[in-house]
Amino acid sequence: MSNRAIIFDTTLRDGEQSPGATMNLQEKLRLARQLQLLGVDVIEAGFPASSSGDFEAVRAISAAVKDVQVAGLCRAAEGDIDKGWQALKDAENPRLHVFLATSPIHMQYKLRKTPEQVLEITERAVRYAARYTSNVEFSAEDASRSDRDFLARVFSVAIAAGATTINVPDTVGYAQPAEYGELIRYVIEHTRDAHKAVFSVHCHNDLGLAVANTLSALNNGARQAELALGGIGERAGNAALEEVCMALKVRQDAYGLETRIQSEQIYPSCRMLSLIIGRPIAANKAIVGGNAFAHESGVHQDGMLKNRETYEIMTPQSIGRTSSDLVIGKHSGRNAVHTRLEELGYQLDEEQTRIVFEAVKQLADKKAAIHDEDLESIVFSEVYRMPDRFRLLNLSVQSSTASMPSTAAVELQTPEGVARLAGFGAGPIDATFNVISQLVGQPTDLEQFAINAITGGTDAQGEVSVRLRDGDALAGGRGSDPDIIVASAKAFIDAHNRLAQKKRS
Numbered sequence: 001m002s003n004r005a006i007i008f009d010t011t012l013r014d015g016e017q018s019p020g021a022t023m024n025l026q027e028k029l030r031l032a033r034q035l036q037l038l039g040v041d042v043i044e045a046g047f048p049a050s051s052s053g054d055f056e057a058v059r060a061i062s063a064a065v066k067d068v069q070v071a072g073l074c075r076a077a078e079g080d081i082d083k084g085w086q087a088l089k090d091a092e093n094p095r096l097h098v099f100l101a102t103s104p105i106h107m108q109y110k111l112r113k114t115p116e117q118v119l120e121i122t123e124r125a126v127r128y129a130a131r132y133t134s135n136v137e138f139s140a141e142d143a144s145r146s147d148r149d150f151l152a153r154v155f156s157v158a159i160a161a162g163a164t165t166i167n168v169p170d171t172v173g174y175a176q177p178a179e180y181g182e183l184i185r186y187v188i189e190h191t192r193d194a195h196k197a198v199f200s201v202h203c204h205n206d207l208g209l210a211v212a213n214t215l216s217a218l219n220n221g222a223r224q225a226e227l228a229l230g231g232i233g234e235r236a237g238n239a240a241l242e243e244v245c246m247a248l249k250v251r252q253d254a255y256g257l258e259t260r261i262q263s264e265q266i267y268p269s270c271r272m273l274s275l276i277i278g279r280p281i282a283a284n285k286a287i288v289g290g291n292a293f294a295h296e297s298g299v300h301q302d303g304m305l306k307n308r309e310t311y312e313i314m315t316p317q318s319i320g321r322t323s324s325d326l327v328i329g330k331h332s333g334r335n336a337v338h339t340r341l342e343e344l345g346y347q348l349d350e351e352q353t354r355i356v357f358e359a360v361k362q363l364a365d366k367k368a369a370i371h372d373e374d375l376e377s378i379v380f381s382e383v384y385r386m387p388d389r390f391r392l393l394n395l396s397v398q399s400s401t402a403s404m405p406s407t408a409a410v411e412l413q414t415p416e417g418v419a420r421l422a423g424f425g426a427g428p429i430d431a432t433f434n435v436i437s438q439l440v441g442q443p444t445d446l447e448q449f450a451i452n453a454i455t456g457g458t459d460a461q462g463e464v465s466v467r468l469r470d471g472d473a474l475a476g477g478r479g480s481d482p483d484i485i486v487a488s489a490k491a492f493i494d495a496h497n498r499l500a501q502k503k504r505s
């Protein structure tokens, strides 16, 4: 059996199904290019038949990336498969990913089909997809709650019809590591011509076991893992790419599996995702969280000083977490900024570099050292931001400890021109949000609000993320600034812009 694990990234498909994690086309393209640098084998770029936005994203990513397979998800229906192929056909190495549920509960209540009908539909859909390409993946949705002998029959039919990857998803995150490993072993042993396909796993994290289940499956014969950066995905998310890949690397002795992952690109990739979806990385997140390499207790610090391996099983450098201070002051040149941006993987044209340089200089007036994270934050908010419908021009707030409410005065650029308003709130952020809501005229519910410091130090930039709901539409926004109220206003406006864009598309 091969000792190579195929890394299939589904951040742009299942990951994007995470509430509030929607990305626009440019953002998906940017992330896809980063995933290519990270060295994933397959990028699942979307579900082409589900919306015109997904179709366009799969098409654009197919044309943009090289040396990586691009997959498009399709239901087991000819219309979906045709749409999928139209979106994928320009890819260097396209993959049609066809799925159909196989558990009793899904077949009876969702599909309203008998097991025999499910076998027929599988056969027909996979054969139809295989007319387009030999790279066909078949997923048995809710496999972990399916009858294992029935699963093996479905997989035998799928392989006979032309599937070359067989995916065994734990769709609802129900499986336990040992039993899931056994299931994988069982279906591989009982599927006809199993050697003609790569067995794959796709685990959800409802019981917090997605990574453990994925690793158990790899130990039992699976050779493809479907993962998402930061573990984002439907409900509690998918198995986190950074955790599975670093477990395989750090515990090579336990798994004996190789991947193509360039581990130094792990942190930049997770950071890019966080900036795009406006969701900070939790401090205690394994591998990429702010505390992952922080040693607090005196005993630990003492041990680290004597030998880092006493408390560190991998280095921050191995995941691309290097902290270099770019000392920018009044006299620093544009070249220094340009060079560091290139080193960080950002290819900006002259005008974009000028914009970043101006913002860096303004920031350098307020804080002593500019870190890579500051620089990235500027790139995302000043250069990559979506064409803004609303933009913050000025903000002035007043807080009070007495019975007086806080006040905020806001000046906003809107499509109709410059708008100004002042108002009150329970605190300065509440006052700011109240005024912006009135100026924007888009009633929303604030579902989440979080402030993080981008770097250390009291002059660090605050990075605020918010999540807004307008009926069924959800959007996340982020903003950064050394002043946390300004950062909050920027994040709130960013989320409004994304909501407005969502409603228009």
Ligand code: KIV
Binding pocket: 014, 073, 099, 139, 140, 141, 142, 167, 169, 170, 171, 172, 202, 204
């Ligand atoms: O969770 C799941 O079963 C899926 C399939 C469509 C692969 O996302």
Ligand code: ZN
Binding pocket: 014, 169, 171, 202, 204, 234
């Ligand atoms: Zn899934």
